[in-house]
Amino acid sequence: MPADDIAIVGWGQTPSVASTDLTEPQLCLAAVNDALAMANIDRHAIGFTCSGSCDYLSGGPFVFISNLEAAGAWPPISESHVEMDGAWALYEAWVRIQHGDIDFALVYGSGKSSPSDPALLFPQQLDPYYLEPLGLDPASLMGMQARALLDSGTATERDFAAVAARSRRAGAANPKAQTLPNGAGESDLDIDALLAAPYVRAPLRAHDLAPAADGAAAVVLATPAKARELTDHPVFIRGIDHRLEPHQPGVRDLADSPSTRLAAQKAGLGANGGGVGVAELYATSSAQELILRAALGLGPDVSVNPSGGALCSDPVMATGLVRIIEAAQRVADGTTRRAVAHAVNGQVLQHNLVCVLEGER
Amino acid sequence: MTTEKGSASAADEPMVVDDFVALTYHDRLPPETVRFADGLIAGRIIGQRCPQCRRVYVGGKGFCAMCVVVMGPESEIDVADVGVVTGYTIITPVRYYGQTKTEPFVYASVLLDGASSVLGGQEITGIAIDAVREGLRVRAVWKPPEARNYEGHSTRGWGSLAGGIVGFEWTGEPDVPREQYKEFAV
Amino acid sequence: MTEQHDDRHVVTTTLEFPYRRSLGPVIGGFARALAEERIVGVRTQAGDVLVPPTEHDPRTGESVRDGFVDVGPAGEVQSWTWVSEPTERHPIRRPFAFALIRLDGADTALVHAVDAEAIEVMRTGLRVVPMWRAERTGRITDIECFVPAGLEG
């Protein structure tokens, strides 16, 4: 890929909460202002802005128009919007900044899951002929996916519980993660105790499933030259790519994620995890984390979801961007020299984005 | 939630089936809207003055979208319930599922005295529909205190006056010269 | 941000609308077959039988071949999950399974509900058969659900 190594120089995220009474524009405003403050640039220096949100999640048409108020769209700005997670807004902005005529781009993603019941809303995201009329909900799809993984013989329910326990322990230490019932207490994270919990969608239990949250996240991108002017520790996007799979779950191997593997290859991740120290994966079930680890070739030495991941914090439409932020944070603070972030769009890993981040070479 | 009652048609005719969608949302009103709504019930119209540009927004959203600065309770002031029509149209309602309007109605923008932002979508009463015009001086028609409520508020847009005010009526005063509101027209 | 509020501060809106779906030749053909208690698929250029059928091969985008192929009605569970508390949108109101079902003669799997009475009955590889709704309208829910073969009563 001929692309320049664009840098991430600022970010912000609101705490993920089960329900907030702030509006989505207010959430966006908080995240955007934090990102701009961290980058230490004025919003008028931004050459392109791109946001990600979803009308149906927020319950009205054109939610992105009110969210725009957080971007400071006066005087007029060069701007776009994707009806997707903010990670794809970042991708569009990354493409735009490649043109070489702007220095900075602003990206934000936001969503409020609290107004609706995801189990009742998300069937609407499926094809209206064969799947939506069944009221097929995300957790049921993830349950069938988890069963396919168990049947493949590569994972057990105990493995699922281990992912959940590790994520929740990590999430309890992350002030931006959602406060979950039995989240912090070590005793509640005993794997046998987790396995004793009832199934929600067998073979998945409540702790195996991401709790939908309200929140927003924002990122400032910069050209390499501007990034080096602003900071001694720029975080560069070494590669980014996204790939799609067919929509119908019955034509896919749900126990694998070939589109993640392909996106990683196109993003230049390299074999066997490409030497990353940290991976932030947008897995909405514990089983998905295992599928993604395998697709990315991550070994046991890679720290996966040190933020707690989506199992502790899933502000839908911002979660993918949060994964990129959490990975960038760990490159910036020296935890690792190289990290990978993953985002997903659609149900059961239909469409996957992989972003490889590194510090100065 | 989803029911279908489409009928199978002859093999050479296009097949069309019904798909009834009903989705329910419970939105918690933001603090600014709650204060604005309580203000209407108490007979007040609350505006928010931007600490930076000093513009006054009626139904403040908690921030000035032009300066992108937060406006909290300390920015709130009372705005008059009289103002001027800065633009309008007469809408012939289009029929669609859930539409209850059937007769043409005035859809006017009103700039209240002391405010910088216009209130869109207001009905004008006390004057014939074809006599409504830009520059008309109007005052709020309040609901009786016991009838005021939380009607019309949402988490989107500038808000709604519907909880306390049914519309605006002509004050009988002479029209306001265009120069005085031109900057805020429509 | 999570404190309790008084109910007046919560606005409830129901977005409700009767949409009309035009099905086109392929999904429409599947729908017409349902009315006759038949399940049909289509063949891709590569020869695979797609069920549920679409106008295109989902892997390549190529148009499928003309004509329909009868499949099933019995099939085999390829994967499944147990729904212990159904939602109001689900087709069955008591605990049931959602399953990926590969119908006999098909190369891809269809998602549907399996009314299996108990989770212990469910397993990958289970043979299932469709239960037809008496009044059929051309929707996937013309199949009320699938049941384990031999239990169709």
Added chain:
Amino acid sequence: MSARPVAVIGVGQTHHKKARADVSMIGLVREAAERALADAGCDWADIDAVVLGKAPDAFEGVMQPELFLADALGGAGKPMLRVHTAGSVGGSTFIYGSHLVNAGIHERVLTVAWEKQSEGNAQWGLAGGRSGGIGAGGAFAPFIRKYIRDTDAPEYIGWMVAVKDRQNALKNPYAHLKIADISIEKVKESEMLWDPLRFLESCPSSDGACAMVVGSEAAAAAAPNPPAWVLGTAVRTELSTFPGRDATRPQAGVDCAHALYDSVGITNPREQIDVAELYVPFSWYEPMWLEGHDIAGPGEGWRMVDDGATEIEGSFPVNPSGGVLSSNPIGASGMLRMAEAALQVRGLAGEHQVEGAHVSLGQAYGGNAQYFSMAIFGSTQDAVR
């Protein structure tokens, strides 16, 4: 790195109708895409990425419908992106697709925009499912009233635009509205919907899709038909309302036009542009955009209409395809402007071809007249003179 040349190498659209009951949403988008691929001499496998655009999901009642449509457009194994920038979305979808080639990321990108309005109801969708919806006409009518007041335009200007675009549509085989006996009298006597807008001054509700294949210089060289070079693109957005906003001449539209003209070396748009496809869903937006994009001076836009300059044989033809007033599959309407502008400089516009068109303008707007996407197309890479 600098941006590399990009060309439109394939264009396709559906026959637009009130209800395309004969096709599913899948069939609708494939109809446009297959025509674009055929024009580009491509197969699904030749496409590197798919970009989809449409207006609010509530129009068809499917959340993020691109998820089920992407594999119908050969998207499996490829990147897909869904753009939504209100009415301008068709334009911005095309522009993002062109940027993927510009930036050197892909060789050939399929961009598709669509709407199947017959599956739902646009008024309902625009109102967010609530009563009292005013529709787009209700939102724009006050702006039009202000334009008329500010420029002293005679009321027949709107009727003239309505007649011209419907006459042009008679030459376009894909257009939805075909009103053979359209006349000033007929427009004038049609029902007043949103004062001062009459029924026949308003766009229809259509089912339809538009697709464009954009490619690199190498892709253009390999294509069987002449390319349209994408000489420049620009997008601008402003807030939907704010104190002091001039909604009849939104600053975002002014800035967008000037950024575009500057990027391609246009100093006199009226002279240097041969034909324009402007997003005119209500008749009065033709003079408003002629002025709002500084093609005409203040108050000169309606005089261009009055003088016949914007007719297909005029000095500055606008919407020879019949425009949004004749076909309005909302999400696709902006891309249709880009596609029709591209067809003109390729010389492939058929009966509505403007003689000698070498430089064309495609424009779309959306939201509360606050989103703008614009592009300049050339028959050659140095067509602007």
